[in-house]
Amino acid sequence: MFKLAVLPLAALTLSATVQAADTTNIDVQLGSTERVTRLFAYPNNCNVICFRDWTLEQTVEHYLTQSVQRDGYATAKVEVKIDNDKVYASINGVPKSYGQPLKALLDAGDLAYNGASKLNSDKKWSYNWYLFLPLGMALENRKSVELLHFPPDYSLTQAQDYLESATTDRWATLLTVNGIAVEQTPAYQTIIDIAPIAAPSNAGSTLEGLYSYFNDYQTTMVTQVTQTASGAALPMVAFGAPVRNWIKTQYGQTVNVLSLATITTGSGVKVPVLGSNHPSYIWYAADKDSYDGDEAKADAAGLKVMGQDLSASCWQAGMGSKPGTDPSTLLNQCTQTWQVTQKEKTCELFYTSIRNLTPADAAKKCETPAIKSQLPQLKVPMPLPAEAV
Template sequence: MFKLAGLTLAALTLSAAAHADIGLKLGSTERVTRLFAYPNNCNVICFRNWTLEQTVEHYLTQSVQRDGYSEAKVQVKTDNGQLFAEIIGVPRSYEKPLTALLDAGDLAYNGASKLNADGKWAYSWYFFLPLGMALENRRSVELLHFPPDYSLTQAQDYLRSATTDRWASLLTLNGIPAEQTPGFQTIIDIAPIAAPSNAGKDLEGVYDYFKDYQTTMVKNVSKTASGEALPMVAFGTPVRNWIKQQYGPTVNVLSLATISPVDGVKVPVLGANHPSYIWYAADPDNYTGTDAKAKADVAGLKVMGQDLSAACWQAAMGSQPDSNPDIELRSCTQTWQVAQKEKTCELFYTSIRSLTTAQAVAKCASATIAPQLKQLKAPAPATAKPAPPL
């Protein structure tokens, strides 16, 4: 009887271990090569001289780690022209979101191919899917325009850019531990194209080529595995316009809307500035008059307050998805644009103007700036140049 019990326990242990591993067919060498943009960074000499299998392992390892499976191991092998991934240390359900991402990637590739066939693909663009994101344990979703090229060619990390780094820092200022910010930054770019950072204008007109991909991705990532809606932030004018075109509601900066990408799922969406917009708004060259520097400071302060408020909402809703979106937004704007407006000011001068903390405190208490803090919610000064389509 004891021996039988031991065998039963051993069988259960093996079963549990098997349940924690997955084996997944990724597809043909041709399919995997295009979906993982392989080689990521080669111009005769490869910046990282990785094989296709190593490249796939790299991105899948990023995903499992950002999902919280720090001990998970990924191995990718090729057999008879087909690639297979074995992931040890993740639940069997992990196969589903990974398969969904790759299937959506096929739709994106079809759109990119049509774009190129129509003569609209630029030589400096790279096809780039949101690889390495948290696939299962997401806390919130970020809708953005396009990834910068260096995230692919240099970093080989979708979450390594000035844009994502700045927003991660705002999330930490709102109570999210730095190591947890990737779970809040599951990104969908409406153009799956890694391009130079100033290419926003050039990408206008390409979005319709990726409609099937865009809507499929939003359906896939806007809810948890159990079907609960995840909060979403729409960054920048092109993305907020896309929300209106695709789903109907108008989403302005610090305004809320609800979309239903899946029947029965109501996703709260907050409009926000593009994370990089503050550098444009705070640039004195974009203003006229002898007081251009003062105008730029005032505009930058207001954008800083808006950005901190948006990150606050994202942090709160991602931590407690059943919270009331309107109440959280009012609380966040009250915090950063009223109660802690001096702190908002100091953060602007340290992070954007590169002042020391002491210099920032003095600047925010000066006769020039202190009165402006009473009107942090007022419209920013108008720039002489139109804002770039970030």
């Protein structure tokens, strides 16, 4: 027994040594100060008084530190300097190839900037929009990709964290319910927004007619981010009606909620895509004002959406944690779990996370005849209000 206990420990020690040996110090030229200023949305929030009075170097260090940490390099250090109008990032404790995806992101960012510039010259840019690339994402050790509409403005101006929003927070919680450790959720939430514009939450309808300005950026990002360094495809979830419609326009594939499609990227990689509700849609679908104040109808719709969202996040978690899993088989398993086998748990999660009941009160609510009779209907299609996000 003693020898059996020692062998795994030795293996772990060796693994840690190999990982340490595989990391090094890299120096990456990010471009001119003008380029880096626009690609890092610098300054992130200054209106005479700066919310955070950071230099350009500090701003870049902030986002690159988020990336190395989300890639799992907890001890990596980032230092950014400007020399002769060029910005250089020195990153210690990452693989020597780590600069490649960083450069690729910034090259794609140039395409986004070109699109935004054209949008502005056509008098379609709004005074309260900000060009905002998906900075701070995992650049290397990604598990899955999330295709979304646009980032909320406060993720840039207040949080300076692309993953800090009501949308991403809720979905991270659903991933943890489906077995992903809290500290691992950023690896599953590598985001591509089809409109790389930080904007107020009510800007969605305005942005819908402007996607073509960013076509080169969008397709480049999808090609880059949906495959690993070895060329393997990563699963992608398409959130919300505008994004699912964009998939149809761009790749010719129809993706409804909880339906699967396969798209072929510019590099020829075939990527499995699952359609999903927007993570924030449930608050609209479960709002009694959408049903003339009828709370019973609002609860029924909310329960339906909760079952769909848990099923979608289950698929994302499973595909990301076990590459090579059959997408269709896994989706069937996930819908069976959250809409049939564990429908009571789905109900309780709805009432705790959306109606803010205590776990005990949620359990009691789900045992009432009125609610209990609805649970077998979770898997049955029903009309829901049109998505507002």
